[in-house]
Amino acid sequence: MTEKILVTGATGHLGLAAIEHLLTKVGPDGVAALVRNEAKAAPLREKAVDVRLGDYDDVAALERAMESVGKVLLVSANDHGRLLTQHQNVVRAAEKAGVQHLVYTGMAVKDADASPLNAMLRALLDTEDHLRGSSVAHTILRNTMYTDALPIFLGADVLERGINLPAGQSRTPFALRREMGEAAANVLLQDGHEGKTYHLTASETYTFEDLAQALAELSGKAVQYVSPDPQAFEDGLRSAGVPEFGVATLAGFITDIREGRYDILTQDFENLLGRKPAALKVSLREVYRF
Numbered sequence: 519m520t521e522k523i524l525v526t527g528a529t530g531h532l533g534l535a536a537i538e539h540l541l542t543k544v545g546p547d548g549v550a551a552l553v554r555n556e557a558k559a560a561p562l563r564e565k566a567v568d569v570r571l572g573d574y575d576d577v578a579a580l581e582r583a584m585e586s587v588g589k590v591l592l593v594s595a596n597d598h599g600r601l602l603t604q605h606q607n608v609v610r611a612a613e614k615a616g617v618q619h620l621v622y623t624g625m626a627v628k629d630a631d632a633s634p635l636n637a638m639l640r641a642l643l644d645t646e647d648h649l650r651g652s653s654v655a656h657t658i659l660r661n662t663m664y665t666d667a668l669p670i671f672l673g674a675d676v677l678e679r680g681i682n683l684p685a686g687q688s689r690t691p692f693a694l695r696r697e698m699g700e701a702a703a704n705v706l707l708q709d710g711h712e713g714k715t716y717h718l719t720a721s722e723t724y725t726f727e728d729l730a731q732a733l734a735e736l737s738g739k740a741v742q743y744v745s746p747d748p749q750a751f752e753d754g755l756r757s758a759g760v761p762e763f764g765v766a767t768l769a770g771f772i773t774d775i776r777e778g779r780y781d782i783l784t785q786d787f788e789n790l791l792g793r794k795p796a797a798l799k800v801s802l803r804e805v806y807r808f
């Protein structure tokens with residue numbers, strides 16, 4: 519039986535993007551998808567992808583899902599309190615199944631321990647250490663902030679109200695999730711990536727001023743950027759009824775951006791794609807459907 523490439527997080531955006539690229543290269547016989555919720559599997563089944571049920575918390579199901587699997591894309595989980603354990607479960611199942619190459623997606627962020635989100639970031643880095651101590655040949659992909667996540671930060675009415683975020687003049691190499699999925703698929707399909715760590719970042723960094731200007735040019739509206747006092751911003755979220763966890767998460771990401779923790783530039787992404795990643799205006803046009 520041909521050994522397949524198993525993609526986890528396959529009902530999510532990044533996993534699906536990787537699957538779509540893999541399908542163009544190896545066809546449905548070469549791809550399997552780990553799915554925890556059967557109800558969400560229909561679109562994958564329609565593409566004739568081999569759907570395997572399993573949760574990152576269910577060790578036995580993970581071991582079953584790895585049968586006749588040669589390579590795995592482990593898309594990081596999103597239950598912040600359980601990340602490390604869940605990732606370790608997937609790595610252990612891969613070791614047990616004799617998987618030859620596991621590609622793991624973490625975050626491209628500097629000085630993680632100083633971040634307000636250090637617990638989550640530490641779990642992603644500890645996953646990297648766990649992989650290094652495992653018997654599975656692996657590649658680590660450190661993904662930058664998604665351009666696709668910008669609407670969460672900028673708000674639904676950004677074109678009317680502008681950008682009001684305490685990000686200062688910091689720079690971030692925002693990149694499209696679709697292209698990150700493609701790069702991850704390429705790592706799985708090509709030889710020579712074992713033992714490597716790559717940073718998936720755009721070829722340029724952008725300020726929020728750049729974002730405002732690009733949105734203004736694309737929409738024809740006067741989109742301004744204002745960077746308020748961080749404490750006033752948090753207080754504003756609370757008075758707008760945002761729950762404390764949401765305030766901490768949003769303010770945490772913006773603090774990391776303001777303090778330059780995402781300001782990392784490498785050629786890795788460009789090399790893995792075999793071309794320059796989409797420029798800012800092209801990405802924003804795709805995300806905002808202009």
Ligand SMILES: NC(=O)c1ccc[n+]([C@@H]2O[C@H](COP(=O)([O-])OP(=O)(O)OC[C@H]3O[C@@H](n4cnc5c(N)ncnc54)[C@H](OP(=O)(O)O)[C@@H]3O)[C@@H](O)[C@H]2O)c1
Pocket residue numbers: 526527528529530531532533553554555558572573574575593594595596597604625661662663664667695
């Ligand atoms: N770089 C960034 O800007 C950024 C932003 C947001 C998130 N992230 C990280 O990148 C990951 C992928 O991003 P995304 O946009 O593709 O996220 P997403 O659309 O939320 O997809 C997450 C995927 O992981 C699956 N999953 C979560 N917990 C699982 C578990 N316990 N067992 C099995 N599957 C599980 C989800 O399954 P269900 O469909 O069943 O929920 C979903 O398929 C996220 O999980 C998060 O760790 C990065």
